[in-house]
Amino acid sequence: MNKTDIIEIAVTQKYLGSEGLVAFITLMNMFIPLSTDLYLPALPSMGMNLDSSAAIINLTLSAFFFFYAVGMLVWGPLSDKYGRKPILIVGSLIYLxxxxxxxxxxxxxxxxxxxxxxxxxAGGITAVSVAMVKDCFIGKKRDVILAITQSMSALAPMIAPIIGVFVIQYVGWRGTFWTLSIIAIGNLVLSLLYQETLKDHERNKGSILESMGRLIVVAQNKSFFFPAVIFALSAFPFMGYIAVSSYIYIDYFGLSQQAYSYFFAINAFISIAGPIIYVRYLRNFNKNAIAAGAFVLSIVSGILVMTIGSLSPVIFLLSFIIMSFTGSAIRPFSTNILFDQINGDTGSVSSLMGILFTVMGSCGMLIASMPWGNIVISLGAMIAIFSGISLVAWYVFMKSDIPCAGIKE
Incomplete structure (x- = not known):
């Protein structure tokens, strides 16, 4: 995609420009990994500092994701009524x-x-950022923009733990949240410069209650809801990994915080390539086969983590990275497919996609944080089980008579 491809679509951004709009969307997509991964290296030491158990400290992760889902539940439909910009400003202020x-x-x-x-x-920021993609881009261009923003946002989990370790070493874990405050100020400034992308005729003209009710209308669309649930199942093992990764690398394998940040960054770096490879090489392949293949590879990843992942941190990384790569590769595909199932109600669609992923991810964090015994084997079991459920559910969905634009055609 060249510069003119973007300019033809995003001509309304007087202050941000077309490239600035894409960069802004990318930054907002980074908020979730920044909000979690920046302080992950400090989780073991935070428990001692605050005189709390690991289970209590891990609630800082699950509570964030649960209320992130609540935020998306509210902000997405409201952005369809009041516009994207007011929600962005309010969400940025609350986050700050x-x-x-x-x-x-x-x-x-x-x-x-x-x-x-x-x-x-964060729920308001993310819900609006996803909706903005559909506001501004269509068809194959949307595929490309999703790949760009999702690939670039993968830089956040790559660099966040490294920055976090640096900040923690000099000013402690509290410095990671001061860093997030600075990022929130930048996002607030960009929100003020951003010009509304939701057209007046596309706004929900009903009451607030009616706007919230659009969530139910969207959820009742089987063509959207069933595949949305299937794709969101991957959040169980992935967010489970986020919750226990520091304990695996630091406590189980005995690595330093710095070494842990490097291993975490390598996994994130590989994830960056996923959306790029999808757009460049897989976009024109059979969509059914792409999804099924990703689920199969994730099952293989889980089996490898269970059987040989405990041997060394390198082997664990190489085993887990298969799931990370395949999950990131189909993310632009799955997002675009879900958008294509609904005309209008973009904020509600964005909210439900985020809510499903976040709620399942929060449950995955809680499950992974339980004392199952060998932390590596239990994580591998989570990957294999939930990937297997996804594969079976996808097969059943494809055999059903439920239509799905872009796949069952």
């Missing part, structure tokens, strides 16, 4: 203030509470 409260929290429970509000603010 809650990040400051995270930085000054005096115990684990206050930190969990502040993280909950941080999740609510």
């Amino acid at each position: 203030l809650s990040s400051i409260f995270c930085a000054v929290a005096v115990d684990a429970y206050l930190l969990i509470l502040a993280r909950a509000f941080q999740g609510i603010g």
Whole structure:
């Protein structure tokens, strides 16, 4: 895609420009990995600092994601009524203030509470960023933009732990939340410069209650909801990995925080290539085969983690990275397919996609954090089981008489 491809679609951004709009969407897509991965290296030490158990400290992750889902549930439909810009500004302000409260929290429970509000603010930012893609781009161009933004946003989990370790070493774990506060200020400035992309005739003219009710209307569309659930099942093992990765590398394998950040970054770096390879080599392949192949490879990844992942951190990384790569490769494909199932209600569509992924991811974090015994084997079992469920569910969906634009044609 060249510059003119973007300019033809995003001509309304007087201050950001077309490239600036794509960069802005990319930054907003980074909020979730930045909000979690930046302080992941400090999780083991935070428990000692705040005199709390690992299970309590891990609630800072699951609480964030649960209320992030709540935020998306509200902000997405409201953005269809009031526009994207007001929601962006409010979400950025909530995120900024809650990040400051995270930085000054005096115990684990206050930190969990502040993280909950941080999740609510992040929900508005993310719901709008996904909706903006559909507002501005169509067809194959949307595929390309999704690949660009999702690939570039994968830089966040690659560099966040490294930056986090650096910040933690000099100013402690609280410095990671001051860093997030600075990022929130930048996003707020860009939100003020952003010009509305939701056209007046596309807005929901009903009451707030009617706007929220559009979530139910969208969820009742089987062509959207069934594949959305299937694709969201991958959140169970992936977010489970996010919750326990520091314990695997630091406590189980005995690596330093710095070494852990490098292993985490390598996994994220490989994930960057997934959307790029999909757009360049797989976009014109059979969509059914692409999805099924990704689920099969994820099952293989889980089996490898279970059987040989405990041998060394390198072998664990190489085993798990298969799932990371395949999951990132089909993300532009799955997002675009889900968008194609619904005309209008873009904010509600974005919200439901995010909610499904986040709720399942939060459950995955809780499951992975339980004392199952060998932490590596239990994670591998999660990957294999939920990938297997996805594969079976996809097969059943493809055999059903439920239509699906872009696949069953």
